[in-house]
Amino acid sequence: MALKRKIVAVDSGAFNTKGKSNVGDVLYNTKYSPRHTDAGMLGENTYNTTINGKELTIGNTALRTDKREGKHTDIHIWSTLTSIALLRGDADEIILGYGESYNKYVQDEQKKAIQSRLLGRHKVEIQSENGKMETHEFEIVTVHVLPEGTGHILSNLKANLGVKYVFDWGGSTVNFLEVINGRPSENSISFPFGVHNVNAIVGDRISKAGLGTFSDSQIKDWVSNKCTNKDIQKIIDEVIDDQLYKIDDKLAGFNIDLHDYLEVSFTGGTTSLFDSQIRKHYACARIEQNCLTGNVQGFYEYMRLKYGSQAK
Numbered sequence: 001m002a003l004k005r006k007i008v009a010v011d012s013g014a015f016n017t018k019g020k021s022n023v024g025d026v027l028y029n030t031k032y033s034p035r036h037t038d039a040g041m042l043g044e045n046t047y048n049t050t051i052n053g054k055e056l057t058i059g060n061t062a063l064r065t066d067k068r069e070g071k072h073t074d075i076h077i078w079s080t081l082t083s084i085a086l087l088r089g090d091a092d093e094i095i096l097g098y099g100e101s102y103n104k105y106v107q108d109e110q111k112k113a114i115q116s117r118l119l120g121r122h123k124v125e126i127q128s129e130n131g132k133m134e135t136h137e138f139e140i141v142t143v144h145v146l147p148e149g150t151g152h153i154l155s156n157l158k159a160n161l162g163v164k165y166v167f168d169w170g171g172s173t174v175n176f177l178e179v180i181n182g183r184p185s186e187n188s189i190s191f192p193f194g195v196h197n198v199n200a201i202v203g204d205r206i207s208k209a210g211l212g213t214f215s216d217s218q219i220k221d222w223v224s225n226k227c228t229n230k231d232i233q234k235i236i237d238e239v240i241d242d243q244l245y246k247i248d249d250k251l252a253g254f255n256i257d258l259h260d261y262l263e264v265s266f267t268g269g270t271t272s273l274f275d276s277q278i279r280k281h282y283a284c285a286r287i288e289q290n291c292l293t294g295n296v297q298g299f300y301e302y303m304r305l306k307y308g309s310q311a312k
Contacts, residue, residue: 005141005312006091009300010083011099011148011293012076014067014171014194016269018296019083026086027293030079030171031062039131048127051081058082067172067196071100072113085124085136095142095310097303099295101173102190105147115143142310144303147184149175151298152267152288157182165261167285168295169270171195174247176256189254195270198243199223205235224273240274244281258282267291 008021012030019026028045036048037057046059057063058078066075084094096118104110118140127133146154149168153160161181168175172194178187203219206212211232227233251258258264261284271278272291279285288294304311 002312003092004090005093005095005310006088007095007097007300007303007307007311008084008087009097009296009303010080011151011296011299012071012079012083013099013269014065014173014196016171016292017076017079017083018293019080019087020293020296020300021087021089023087023089025293025296026083028059028079029062030075031059031065032075032078033057033062033064036127037061039127039129042127042129044129046129047082047086048133049078049082049085050123050125051078052123067194069101069173069192070104070110070113071098072110072117077117080118081122081124082126084122084138084140085126085134088136088138092138094138094140095144095303095307096140097144097146097299099148099151099299100145101170102147102149102175102177102184102188103173104190105145105184111145114145118143142307144306146299146302147175147177147188148173148295149177149267150179150182150184151295152265152290153179153182153298154302155294155298157302165264167258167264167266167268167271169194169266169268169274171269174250175268176251176254189256191250193243193247193250195223195273198239198270201242202236202239205239206232209235211235237277240277241281244274244277258284267294 006021011018017028017030036055043061046061049056049058121139124136149166164179166177173190174193175190178185199219263286264284265288266285267288269292275287
């Protein structure tokens with residue numbers, strides 16, 4: 001009996017994991033707890049998983065994050081295998097498109113580190129809030145590492161030939177890419193500078209202003225959705241503005257001044273949060289649609305075109 005093979009794309013970011021196959025899409029927080037949670041307490045987009053024998057909770061209501069660079073780390077591997085289990089359907093073999101920040105993407109040793117953790121056979125037992133337990137066994141036969149920030153270009157390559165400039169602001173990293181005919185050039189860069197920097201500074205300034213001390217989750221919610229307290233919102237707005245000037249300073253170290261560019265495509269989850277401030281600060285900014293999920297959608301389209309004949 002012939003084995004069934006499916007293409008899956010995963011973009012596991014510092015804050016959210018996005019996945020796509022022809023079965024559907026997944027989106028949940030890149031968080032884990034080192035044990036199972038009572039099924040009645042899991043909540044939406046949270047899963048009890050046993051991954052190759054290790055018990056974990058993965059998703060929105062899990063407790064721990066990991067902002068270290070590199071998509072070879074445990075949380076990204078666990079989130080990716082959870083996504084594949086949710087998206088594999090009845091496939092036995094998986095062809096995986098997998099996102100990585102530009103500075104890591106160009107390192108052959110990093111690609112090998114990712115592939116060494118993902119290639120091969122895996123067993124994932126998964127339970128959602130409905131209490132039903134499913135067992136998924138599959139083999140990842142191909143891992144194609146793709147540069148973050150290129151999703152919207154790869155999804156429609158013919159319309160994006162020539163030189164394009166992309167500013168991809170994610171949960172932990174900024175990628176500034178010069179993309180020529182779909183490939184980042186050597187003039188591309190990336191550096192750590194995600195929304196978690198903003199959250200930490202906002203919390204510190206609120207405390208120093210005598211407005212109270214609040215949980216990380218509360219600060220994250222205010223930064224993402226605005227705060228009704230005018231004094232706190234003023235601090236949030238000032239911190240975001242400060243961060244944009246810090247990005248200018250950081251890019252200046254690479255002899256890049258975005259204010260000299262005619263058009264730059266902005267994408268990434270943090271871009272979607274700070275849309276209005278970015279438009280105000282950068283006249284060149286063109287905010288892409290689906291900033292949060294654009295990478296994984298483009299990765300999937302690219303993988304489908306490149307490997308579609310191998311999927312069964």
